[in-house]
Amino acid sequence: WAGFVWGILDLILRGIGGGSVLNPLQGILEYPIAFTLVGVMGLTFASFQKAVRGSEKVKASGYAFAGIIIGTFAKYFIHFIAGVVFWGAYAPKGTNVWVYSLIVNGGSALFSTVLTIVVVGVLLTVAPQLFVAKDGKSFSTKAA
Structure with missing residues (x-):
């Protein structure tokens, strides 16, 4: 739900507000759909939780x-498809819309992936306790 709300x-x-919605x-x-899919x-x-609790840092990292x-x-992937369908008209003249969307959205995806891996990797190294509930149990992924 957090991704949907975000x-x-x-x-x-x-x-x-920023004019990034075409329709x-x-x-x-x-x-909402793209941000919700981050939840997968x-x-x-x-x-991951089991590996963190077992102090298996390499496994947890994996x-x-x-x-x-x-x-x-x-x-x-959602942004890539939207780039082709909705933003393709903004591709430079003579540029294939699939290539345009892949470059624009692929660059952003690569940056987000690398940054997230670095941050999570550092946190797993210096503060693995952040990923385990105080009672030693895993955080619940079920609705309360």
Whole structure:
């Protein structure tokens, strides 16, 4: 839900306000849906938690990095498709819209992925306790 809420807020505050919404479908696709899809990185969460609790830093890093790559790919795949469908008209003359979208959205995806991997990697090294609940149990991914 956090990604969905963030997507709605970003849509309202930056998307509509910043002129980045071309039409309702594009706005919904690139904001609430794309940001919600980041949540698929939770597919590796249980294994990541188990590795962190077991002080298996290499294993935990692997699960974290896999989750980051999955979540980032899911989000930016939506942006890539929207880039082709909605933003293709803004491609420089003679540039293939698929290539244009891949360059624009791929660059952003690569930067986001690398930055997230670095931050999570540093946090796993210096403060792994941030990823484990105080009671020693894993954080719940189920609704309360």
